[in-house]
Amino acid sequence: MSTLIRDLENAVSHLTGQPFHSRQQRSVGGGCINEAFVLSDGERRFFVKTNRARLHPMFVAEAEGLRALAAGMRVPEVIADGVSGDTAWLVLEWLDMGGSPEPAAMGAALASVHRITAPHFGWHIDNTIGSTPQSNTWHDSWEGFWREERLAPQFALARRNGARFGEQEARLLDALPAFFNGYTPQPSLLHGDLWGGNAAGLADGTPVIFDPACYFGDRECDLAMTELFGGFGTRFMAAYHSAWPIDSGYKVRRTLYNLYHILNHFNLFGGGYESQARQMIGQLLAEARG
Numbered sequence: 001m002s003t004l005i006r007d008l009e010n011a012v013s014h015l016t017g018q019p020f021h022s023r024q025q026r027s028v029g030g031g032c033i034n035e036a037f038v039l040s041d042g043e044r045r046f047f048v049k050t051n052r053a054r055l056h057p058m059f060v061a062e063a064e065g066l067r068a069l070a071a072g073m074r075v076p077e078v079i080a081d082g083v084s085g086d087t088a089w090l091v092l093e094w095l096d097m098g099g100s101p102e103p104a105a106m107g108a109a110l111a112s113v114h115r116i117t118a119p120h121f122g123w124h125i126d127n128t129i130g131s132t133p134q135s136n137t138w139h140d141s142w143e144g145f146w147r148e149e150r151l152a153p154q155f156a157l158a159r160r161n162g163a164r165f166g167e168q169e170a171r172l173l174d175a176l177p178a179f180f181n182g183y184t185p186q187p188s189l190l191h192g193d194l195w196g197g198n199a200a201g202l203a204d205g206t207p208v209i210f211d212p213a214c215y216f217g218d219r220e221c222d223l224a225m226t227e228l229f230g231g232f233g234t235r236f237m238a239a240y241h242s243a244w245p246i247d248s249g250y251k252v253r254r255t256l257y258n259l260y261h262i263l264n265h266f267n268l269f270g271g272g273y274e275s276q277a278r279q280m281i282g283q284l285l286a287e288a289r290g
Contacts, residue, residue: 004050004084008039011080012046012091020044033131038094045094046079056081056088061127063090065214068189072113074208092210097200101207103232106199107239109207114219114244116189121145123215129193129261130268132157136215142185143176145217146256154263161267163274168281175288179256183249187216194222195229220250224257252287255280 005022012020024040034049049059063078070077077093122145123136135153139145155169191198192213199209223246226232240246259280266273 004087004089005039007082007084008046008048008089008091011082012039015080018044039091047076047092047094049090049092051088053083053086053088056083057125058128059088059090061125061214062212064125065127065192065212066092066210068116068214069113069191069209069212072116072189073109074202074206075212076208076210095202095208097202097208099201099203099205100196101199101201101232102205103235104239105205106207106232107236107241108243110191110194110222111240111243113191114188114222118187118189118216121187121215121217122149127192127213127215129213129264132264132267134192134213134215142187142218143180147173147176150260151263154260154267157267158263158274158277161270163266163277165278165281168278168285171285172281172288175285176256178288179249179253179284183247183253185218185220188219190215190217190219190222192217192222194225196226196232197229199232218253218257219244220247220253221257223250224254225261227254228258228261252284255284255287259284 005025009020009022021041022039023042024038026038026040028036028038028047034051036047036049039046039048051058059081063081066075066078069075076095079091079093081088081090083089120138120140121142122138126136127134135149137149139149151173155165155173158165191209192215193211194209198211199207201207223237223240226236231237259277262273262277262280266277
């Protein structure tokens with residue numbers, strides 16, 4: 001038996017209070033960053049993510065995010081995390097998620113998450129967005145947080161990766177106040193990476209979210225990302241709006257918030273994301289002038 005499996009068995013036994021001896025390890029999809037498998041003793045199953053030992057803080061941050069989100073909606077329960085030799089690991093509750101979340105329930109549940117608030121913008125630890133480090137230094141100003149902890153680091157990384165936004169970058173950062181005239185968001189708990197691949201439904205449609213990149217920020221950030229890669233549909237947005245009405249300026253800020261993710265996709269994958277980011281910046285600058 002490998003040291004990793006023995007350590008996982010010991011951790012599950014200790015944290016659940018019931019002896020656990022693995023009989024099966026079945027590989028499953030863990031995304032493009034981690035490897036993953038199901039650990040089973042024939043009766044109980046657990047979802048295990050693994051990566052290199054030096055990336056253990058990424059799993060610690062994910063566990064912190066899941067625990068926070070659990071106060072507002074269903075997430076996989078965190079069982080344990082640790083390091084075995086050169087392997088970092090995270091053990092989560094196994095959930096049978098075979099379909100899409102029920103849209104109206106998803107909208108109402110996300111509004112409940114967003115009603116969890118903090119005095120400032122940020123998070124008590126840094127985490128990652130995909131595999132990109134994400135700084136969550138506390139700020140009193142949302143505009144300052146979005147500039148210093150989100151857009152500016154992605155622009156700097158994009159320059160190192162060969163992107164050339166020229167004066168557009170500085171002009172957009174200078175124009176940020178224009179997007180918040182008369183709008184003062186409160187620091188809401190955010191999932192932080194809420195696209196369709198990070199949500200699913202249980203057999204009864206109960207929505208489940210996972211793979212978070214949590215922080216306290218403008219709730220519109222989560223809403224914007226739900227629309228970036230297909231979204232959860234009109235019933236989802238209607239249910240959210242019914243639970244907590246959306247500000248009329250959201251349609252403009254949606255582009256501002258999704259620019260962060262498009263820049264990150266360029267930094268992770270390259271390709272056409274640079275031109276998409278350039279188009280978004282041009283659109284935002286036109287709105288700021290308008």
